[in-house]
Amino acid sequence: MAGIARKTKRYPSDMTDEEWERIAPLMPEPGRMGRPREIEFREVINAVRYLVRSGCGWRMLPIHPGH
Template sequence: MGRMWTKDHRERQKAFERRRYPTDLTDEEWERVRPILPQPARRGHKPKVNLREILNAMRYLARTDCGWRMLPHEFGPWQTVYWWFRRFVRRLLFQTLHDVALMLDR
């Protein structure tokens, strides 16, 4: 006799399909990280990238140690991920420098 799919089964299947790699952010991790990410511009074009996917790609790269050009296509163009990586690095560096200067000033 066939097995009936319940709502719980469907939800677990959706979660499995949505989370492709073990390095993908969990919902809890995403909720913690999202507030510190750059906010979209109030004017102009809406962003065409999903920042959660960009972070998933960066985590994948860090964990697998693969090259940028070997990034799985599910994450989008490697050039886009690299551009965001550079932006995050610059932002983190400047934030760190600001924090150190603030601590020294106190």
């Protein structure tokens, strides 16, 4: 999922580019040890925002083709 091209928001709860630009500097840098990140922080935050807005359970998140 790294390097996802964001042309449009997928859900109303997804962050705008402007919102992401404001919080991106607050996200931690990758550590030297452990596995490399497979999912961008922006996608994780979008998932949490979707959960809060929709009220669905974590395991009920929609699955996107190609992910």
